[in-house]
Amino acid sequence: MPELPDVEGFRRVAQRAEGRQVRGVQVRDAQVLRGVGSAEFQEALRRRYFGEPWRCGKWLVIPTAGAPNAEPGAPAVLAHFGMTGSFEWCGHGGEVHRHDRVVFDFAPGELRYHDMRKLTGLHLARQRGEVDELLAELGPDAQRIGAEEFGERLTRTRRGIKAALMDQSVLAGLGNICADELLWRARVHPNRATTELTADDLDQLHREMRAMLRDAVRAGRVPDDASWLTGHRDAPDQRCPRCSTALRRTRVGGRGTLWCPACQSD
Structure with missing residues (x-):
């Protein structure tokens, strides 16, 4: 998508x-x-x-x-x-x-x-x-939102972090692939409740999101490079590009979700 x-x-x-x-x-x-x-x-x-x-x-x-x-x-x-x-x-x-x-x-x-x-x-x-x-129903654009508003909008949703990131009324622009990539980079479990995120967690998520989108926008797509989680979505042996642990798949909000059990412990 x-x-x-x-x-x-x-x-x-x-x-x-x-x-x-x-x-x-x-x-x-x-x-x-x-x-x-x-x-x-x-x-x-x-x-x-x-x-x-x-x-x-x-x-x-x-x-x-x-x-x-x-x-x-x-x-x-x-x-x-x-x-x-x-x-x-x-x-x-x-x-x-x-x-x-x-x-x-x-x-x-x-x-x-x-x-x-x-x-x-x-x-x-x-x-x-x-x-x-x-x-009118869209939240702020993910590439332009500041750190303070980013944290405020996520934590008031009281849901799992991945579902909140993909809600276009909370934050506009992120979909399934970008959300998985961001959570993997920030080492956050996709089902972790937004209310459990610390200020440091939110700052880390915002920094990683800005860096990820900067690189992806430059490419005009979400890159499938070997250093990106996205590059391993369709691999026959899906392993974390950071620690080589076997990746896991689950469903969050009805969407197929890829994550690393070692890097993103719940």
């Missing part, structure tokens, strides 16, 4: 269209549109100029303007990538994949919304207030 680092990578792809005029929009599968029909979506964006895309957690917002130097405003495209969504930049004339659901046409190329499972998709915010409404 795309998480904060992946969406940051999609943001960089969408930057290829920044300042470019939409010549046309091809909706190849209207099931990925949320709250808007194909005709309205196409007409609202045709001849608009894409502004600078920005991210909030797992959401990507692309404002538009009526002229190249105009202030970006409504309408705006909001993308949530669900399990299998992505943005891809392609040259003209390239073969359109069957999972390319929406294609934005620009003079130098095409921005394609690609999604196999179609669990979420693209929203059209007709006014600025609609952007705020769609993002």
Whole structure:
């Protein structure tokens, strides 16, 4: 599932269209549109100029303007990538994949919304207030939250730490893979109650989260390097990259969870 680092990578792809005029929009599968029909979506964006895309957690917002130097405003495209969504930049004339659901046409190329499972998709915010409404339930972005607010928001949830980290209303951007990676780095058991975390635990979690996201955002994805827990998720012999102990799998909040019983004792 795309998480904060992946969406940051999609943001960089969408930057290829920044300042470019939409010549046309091809909706190849209207099931990925949320709250808007194909005709309205196409007409609202045709001849608009894409502004600078920005991210909030797992959401990507692309404002538009009526002229190249105009202030970006409504309408705006909001993308949530669900399990299998992505943005891809392609040259003209390239073969359109069957999972390319929406294609934005620009003079130098095409921005394609690609999604196999179609669990979420693209929203059209007709006014600025609609952007705020769609993002209203989100907590602070995980890459930007300060240490004090991070600790306060986690400890008021009274749940297991992994469930709290993945709750987008508490903290926006972390998913299953990032949460496992962070807890392994901080040596915290995924089922440990947030109310049991000390001030030092919370500071350590915040530092490790910032370092992890910095490296992952630079890569545009959660790296699967051998030094990362993520790099061992699909290994036939799953062992901790820090101590070589056999990793364990369990379910937390209905999600498959990978952890090290030696490094993350409960």
